[in-house]
Amino acid sequence: MPPPxxxxxxxxxxxxxxxxxxxxxxxxxxxxxxxxxAWLLLEELAHIAKAAPSRVREFAAGxxxxxxxxxxxxxPAVALPPGDDRQPRWPHGFTGSIxxxxxLCAVAVARTDRVAALxxxxxxxxxxxxxxxxxxxxxxxxxxxxxxxEAERLPAATAIFSAKExxxxxxxxxxxxxxxxxxxxxxxxxxxxxxxxxxxxxxxGDAPAAQLAGSFLGRFLALxxxxxTGCAVLAANPTAPTQ
Numbered sequence: 001m002p003p004p005x006x007x008x009x010x011x012x013x014x015x016x017x018x019x020x021x022x023x024x025x026x027x028x029x030x031x032x033x034x035x036x037x038a039w040l041l042l043e044e045l046a047h048i049a050k051a052a053p054s055r056v057r058e059f060a061a062g063x064x065x066x067x068x069x070x071x072x073x074x075x076p077a078v079a080l081p082p083g084d085d086r087q088p089r090w091p092h093g094f095t096g097s098i099x100x101x102x103x104l105c106a107v108a109v110a111r112t113d114r115v116a117a118l119x120x121x122x123x124x125x126x127x128x129x130x131x132x133x134x135x136x137x138x139x140x141x142x143x144x145x146x147x148x149x150e151a152e153r154l155p156a157a158t159a160i161f162s163a164k165e166x167x168x169x170x171x172x173x174x175x176x177x178x179x180x181x182x183x184x185x186x187x188x189x190x191x192x193x194x195x196x197x198x199x200x201x202x203x204x205g206d207a208p209a210a211q212l213a214g215s216f217l218g219r220f221l222a223l224x225x226x227x228x229t230g231c232a233v234l235a236a237n238p239t240a241p242t243q
Contacts, residue, residue, distance in 0.1 A: 018030065018228055018230070020219065021108075021120070021220075021221055021228060021229065021230025022217075023115065023232055023234060025111065025114040026109070026110040026230075027069040027072040027108070028108045028109075028120070029068045029069040029106070030105060031106075032103060033103060035056075035059070035061025035062070036060055036064075037057065039060045039061075040059070040060050041063075041079040042079070043079035043081050044059070044063055044081055046081075047082055058100045061100065062100060062105055062107060065107040066080055066096060066098060066109060067080070068107075069107050069108070069109040070091065070109055073094070073111065075094075078091055087173075090109075093111060093113070094110070095110055095111075095112050095115060095116065095173060096109040096110070097119045097166075097173075098120070099120050099121045099122045099166075099228075101124055102124075104122050104226060106122050106228065110232075113235055115232050115234060115235060116173075116233045116235045116236070117171070117174045117232070118170055119166035119168065119169030119170030120169070120228070120231075121163075121165035121166040121229050122162070122226050123162045123227050124158075124226060124227075125222070125223070126154040127158050128158040128160075129154065130154075130157075132157075136181040138182060138185050138203070140185065141157075141160055141185065144156075148191075152191075152192070155222060156191060159191070159220050159227045160188065162220070163186045163188070163198045163200070163220060164181060164184055164186055166218065166229040166230055167184060167200050167216060167231045168184075169231070170216060170232065171209040171212065171216070174208075175207075175212075183203060183207055184201065184204075185203055186198055186200055187199050187201075194221070195221045197218060197220075198219065198220055199218060200218060200231075215233045215234075217232045217233070218230065218231045
């Protein structure tokens with residue numbers, strides 16, 4: 001692999017609209033298209049050297065977006081290697097979340113004195129087809145989806161799936177416990193609009209996340225090509241945003 005170089009600023013987008021998925025104080029940076037392995041720092045390259053080229057490009061896009069988001073808080077470029085659980089090791093005092101599709105990467109970052117945990121997810125619109133519903137949705141979620149006009153069913157199912165992914169990432173940062181698709185129920189509020197709120201109910205009572213009921217703040221953003229969802233838990237005594 002080539003030596004790491006600075007990713008060009010022009011490739012990245014400060015996602016002002018996507019930042020509305022989160023409370024104030026969260027920075028979101030996105031990238032359309034593939035990442036470049038040359039953007040990776042040496043410590044990161046050591047973790048990804050044997051991966052498939054597509055995985056390396058995805059990994060590079062996520063780390064470069066994350067560095068641009070952290071720079072919004074005044075941090076210099078730092079390596080973000082994965083931990084034993086494959087989650088990024090964020091700098092002390094920061095939390096974040098990374099999501100990828102085949103053509104979009106987005107990263108959300110915040111100070112932990114403002115936000116305790118974050119989850120962000122992006123999915124291709126209409127990607128969750130009906131043959132997948134019984135695997136990733138609860139029966140009540142399927143029933144609600146089927147009450148919608150036919151043209152809205154796939155986007156709504158995709159939004160529910162995406163919200164679960166964002167929630168799972170967010171709760172994992174606090175609990176270090178994995179959940180399955182049948183362990184949480186998502187309710188989309190204001191569905192039919194391009195953006196709105198969603199709420200989550202942890203239906204598996206023994207899950208650590210069940211003790212955090214009401215703490216998760218969720219929003220969705222429905223674009224022509226993608227659905228984006230965000231989930232956040234505020235810090236116990238959040239400070240004022242500084243970025």
